[in-house]
Amino acid sequence: MTVAVANESGTVDDREVVTDPPLVRIRGLGRVFETAAGPVTAVRAIDLDIRRREFLAIVGPSGCGKTTLLRMIAGLETPTSGRIETGSAAADRPVNAMVFQGHSVFPWMTVRQNAEYGLAIRGAGKPERAGIVDSLLETVGLIEFSRAYPHQLSEGMRQRVAIARALAVDPDLLLMDEPFGSLDEQTRFILQDEVLRIWGETQKTVIVVTHSIDEALTLADRVIVMTAHPGAIKDVVDVPLARPRDQATLRSDPEFGRLFGRIWDSLRSEVLEARAASGSPR
Amino acid sequence: MTAKQRRFAEIVLTIASPILLLLIWELISRSGRIDQRFWPAPSSLWDTTRTMVQDEDLFGEIWLTLERILAGFAMGAVPGIIIGLLMGISWPIRAFLMPIATAIYAIPKIALLPLVLIALGTGEMARWVIVALSIFFVVALSTMGGVLALDPIFTDVARNFGGNRWTLFRTVALPGSTPAIFTGLRLALGFALIVVVGTEFVRPNGGVGSLIWESYSILSIKKMYVGLIVTALMGWLLVLGLDLIERLVVPWRRAL
Numbered sequence: 001m002t003v004a005v006a007n008e009s010g011t012v013d014d015r016e017v018v019t020d021p022p023l024v025r026i027r028g029l030g031r032v033f034e035t036a037a038g039p040v041t042a043v044r045a046i047d048l049d050i051r052r053r054e055f056l057a058i059v060g061p062s063g064c065g066k067t068t069l070l071r072m073i074a075g076l077e078t079p080t081s082g083r084i085e086t087g088s089a090a091a092d093r094p095v096n097a098m099v100f101q102g103h104s105v106f107p108w109m110t111v112r113q114n115a116e117y118g119l120a121i122r123g124a125g126k127p128e129r130a131g132i133v134d135s136l137l138e139t140v141g142l143i144e145f146s147r148a149y150p151h152q153l154s155e156g157m158r159q160r161v162a163i164a165r166a167l168a169v170d171p172d173l174l175l176m177d178e179p180f181g182s183l184d185e186q187t188r189f190i191l192q193d194e195v196l197r198i199w200g201e202t203q204k205t206v207i208v209v210t211h212s213i214d215e216a217l218t219l220a221d222r223v224i225v226m227t228a229h230p231g232a233i234k235d236v237v238d239v240p241l242a243r244p245r246d247q248a249t250l251r252s253d254p255e256f257g258r259l260f261g262r263i264w265d266s267l268r269s270e271v272l273e274a275r276a277a278s279g280s281p282r
Numbered sequence: 283m284t285a286k287q288r289r290f291a292e293i294v295l296t297i298a299s300p301i302l303l304l305l306i307w308e309l310i311s312r313s314g315r316i317d318q319r320f321w322p323a324p325s326s327l328w329d330t331t332r333t334m335v336q337d338e339d340l341f342g343e344i345w346l347t348l349e350r351i352l353a354g355f356a357m358g359a360v361p362g363i364i365i366g367l368l369m370g371i372s373w374p375i376r377a378f379l380m381p382i383a384t385a386i387y388a389i390p391k392i393a394l395l396p397l398v399l400i401a402l403g404t405g406e407m408a409r410w411v412i413v414a415l416s417i418f419f420v421v422a423l424s425t426m427g428g429v430l431a432l433d434p435i436f437t438d439v440a441r442n443f444g445g446n447r448w449t450l451f452r453t454v455a456l457p458g459s460t461p462a463i464f465t466g467l468r469l470a471l472g473f474a475l476i477v478v479v480g481t482e483f484v485r486p487n488g489g490v491g492s493l494i495w496e497s498y499s500i501l502s503i504k505k506m507y508v509g510l511i512v513t514a515l516m517g518w519l520l521v522l523g524l525d526l527i528e529r530l531v532v533p534w535r536r537a538l
């Protein structure tokens with residue numbers, strides 16, 4: 001596509017611009033952990049472009065390095081090889097927010113304090129925080145619980161708080177590490193719908209790690225299949241299912257079944273390998 | 283059983299045990315099988331208590347002991363919490379202080395009383411310092427344990443939002459370790475009471491401990507019992523007060 005671009009001197013010239021450069025460009029990314037038992041390669045040789053406004057899902061056997069990859073993208077872990085470049089020129093990483101695997105909601109803060117946490121750290125004033133968080137808590141259906149403490153909530157409600165907390169800082173990139181892993185199926189469907197709706201409204205870029213092929217297909221534009229430990233990219237599957245997606249019709253779509261088969265074919269041998277390596281019965 | 287009934291039953295049971303104890307003591311004493319001079323019935327202590335309040339300023343003695351407990355408690359607990367937090371968040375500080383802390387933790391601090399008296403003279407300060415010493419380590423180690431037990435995921439959340447070390451301390455380490463801090467404080471309160479009464483035995487200069495010891499010396503057994511009961515009540519009320527403060531400071535705990 002050809003567009004007019006203003007250069008620094010203010011003149012306008014015509015030149016070829018690649019449509020929407022990727023938000024994140026990952027090249028040769030790897031991470032080795034030094035442990036007492038020797039070096040452990042968690043992730044190796046990852047090449048990946050994450051497009052703006054894309055919904056990307058990562059599936060792979062447990063222990064294959066999904067969390068490590070996500071943490072490196074978030075800047076919480078330093079790569080031992082390769083690099084992560086970002087389309088947004090200002091920072092070395094896009095402004096990101098992570099929904100962590102497991103219980104990450106602060107037990108000592110109310111729902112509102114949790115949701116406001118990122119904003120408070122960034123120095124947002126009280127009225128501004130309240131404005132943003134009120135509407136977010138409304139969106140995730142927790143406004144009546146804003147003064148409750150996490151122990152008074154169900155598991156699904158706590159995950160909603162974690163999602164609201166991440167969204168409150170309006171990140172370019174939302175990272176979610178098995179966000180619904182411990183929830184029952186019905187709750188998971190409801191939260192998937194909510195995430196899809198929010199994504200549709202805000203057009204954020206989202207990466208979700210999941211162990212559910214079903215969830216990956218429900219949410220994503222693209223599914224990355226990772227190999228067993230040490231994790232590398234095995235397969236990239238485009239998901240051309242129509243949006244907005246509906247839990248019921250989605251699953252009766254023959255394309256859904258075909259994609260499911262394709263991903264499972266790819267994943268199956270990796271899962272078997274991972275289980276053999278960890279000594280679990282098959 | 284509803285929650286309300288349960289709460290009521292709890293209160294009844296809590297009051298029942300001391301009453302039962304006093305009742306058994308009363309019955310045994312009245313049965314005449316034991317020497318009433320040394321094991322007076324609790325009911326016979328009323329008159330003694332009244333004269334002690336009216337003529338001998340019992341409340342003054344209680345206040346003096348209480349003052350010693352609270353002063354020593356504050357002097358030990360505040361630095362204990364601060365050092366414990368520092369040991370929890372910084373591994374170099376932990377590595378540096380841990381050997382000293384664990385070694386001194388094991389010494390019965392009352393054994394240091396002569397040293398403290400030499401260093402500080404025989405005034406109130408020496409009593410406060412020995413209490414502070416007795417509780418400092420238990421508070422520091424308990425606080426440190428609380429920080430170390432925190433799930434690293436909370437640190438990651440703070441870092442993910444760009445929080446610096448101070449944010450991490452203020453929003454994660456400190457609030458996250460308050461339950462452990464209170465566990466330490468509860469132990470410390472018990473220690474403080476023991477040590478204050480102990481110093482009042484060894485160096486009687488007012489206070490409930492002196493009262494108990496001096497009553498015993500002149501075989502004023504009933505007064506001695508009043509002193510004992512007052513001490514027990516004091517310990518109970520202090521812990522109750524601490525529980526109350528904990529409820530206010532840590533409203534987010536599941537079961538309190």
Ligand SMILES: Nc1ncnc2c1ncn2[C@@H]1O[C@H](COP(=O)(O)OP(=O)(O)O)[C@@H](O)[C@H]1O
Nearest residue numbers: 033035040042061062063064065066067068069
């Ligand atoms: N901090 C660490 N130190 C040592 N090894 C680690 C660390 N984090 C992860 N690993 C190892 O890296 C591999 C990938 O872990 P992880 O990224 O958590 O996998 P996943 O999220 O896919 O289950 C595992 O073998 C794990 O033991």
Ligand SMILES: [Mg+2]
Nearest residue numbers: 066067101177
């Ligand atoms: Mg993981």
